[in-house]
Amino acid sequence: xxxxxxxxxxxxxxxVCGRTILxxxxxxxYLAPGGHRHQVCDLCSLRAQDEGWIRESAAGDMPTRLPRxxxxxxxxGRLRRRAPxxxxxxxxxxxxxxxxxxxDEAPAPVRERPAPARPRPKDPRHVRxxxxxxxxxxxxxxxxxxxxxxxxxxxxxxxxLGTPFVSAQPDTAQxxxxxxxxxxxxxxxxYRVDLGDExxxxxxxxxxxxxxxxDEGLRDWNARLDADGRVLAGHSANDGGSEA
Numbered sequence: 001x002x003x004x005x006x007x008x009x010x011x012x013x014x015x016v017c018g019r020t021i022l023x024x025x026x027x028x029x030y031l032a033p034g035g036h037r038h039q040v041c042d043l044c045s046l047r048a049q050d051e052g053w054i055r056e057s058a059a060g061d062m063p064t065r066l067p068r069x070x071x072x073x074x075x076x077g078r079l080r081r082r083a084p085x086x087x088x089x090x091x092x093x094x095x096x097x098x099x100x101x102x103x104d105e106a107p108a109p110v111r112e113r114p115a116p117a118r119p120r121p122k123d124p125r126h127v128r129x130x131x132x133x134x135x136x137x138x139x140x141x142x143x144x145x146x147x148x149x150x151x152x153x154x155x156x157x158x159x160x161l162g163t164p165f166v167s168a169q170p171d172t173a174q175x176x177x178x179x180x181x182x183x184x185x186x187x188x189x190x191y192r193v194d195l196g197d198e199x200x201x202x203x204x205x206x207x208x209x210x211x212x213x214x215d216e217g218l219r220d221w222n223a224r225l226d227a228d229g230r231v232l233a234g235h236s237a238n239d240g241g242s243e244a
Contacts (some may be wrong), residue, residue, distance in 0.1 A: 016044035017153045018207065019187065029056040043156035059165060060147065107133040130176045130195045138168045138233050141193035142223070143179035146230045148202040150191060154182050155229020161187070165211070166231055181218050183211050190218070194195070 012021045021027045026037045030053035036129045037056065040048045045055075131137050135139035145151055158164060161184045169176040176196040182189050211219070223233050 012039040072162045094135045142231045144201045199231045
């Protein structure tokens, strides 16, 4: 009889960075607003806390109800609070006339018309100037990538998986976009950097497990990672990965 081989552990993916949890790594359960449960790897714990997610193991220590802002009053206290205040005594006029009623209503002030609101622009997103040369586009794209949360994810993976292959290539179809690829022997990630988008310029487009899955035009390893996990341009790669 043939024996059926089955994996010894279930495949778990991180709900923040999307990568598969490697053997030996640990994933913890986090609770998002609304009670949704997510699996988060150790590298993305800070990002999960920034999103307002709470570690499920620590959720039991939180209070279930907020404290009251003031102590509850007794029955007599509530009745006294509801009793109307006595009206103030009338004020005599200086010229000996009739006493003025303190409850006489003063003339209502004239309200000024508010200025008409200015119409808001249809698209409030600011557009960033795009460099013209390929080298300037790559350098600007790497500055934006290094300032995003994706750089911290890549730096954490490099500490676990070692030195990666790195490529940064301008998109020939979209002049304002640059493709950034970071690859290891068993996994790779491709990002799009939009130089004209000031609000959210960096986005992960695709990921895989084998380098052969990457388009050949994106496998020109012309960048590297420094000791802090930041992507730098202007260096070629050897057979073992990016040069140090």
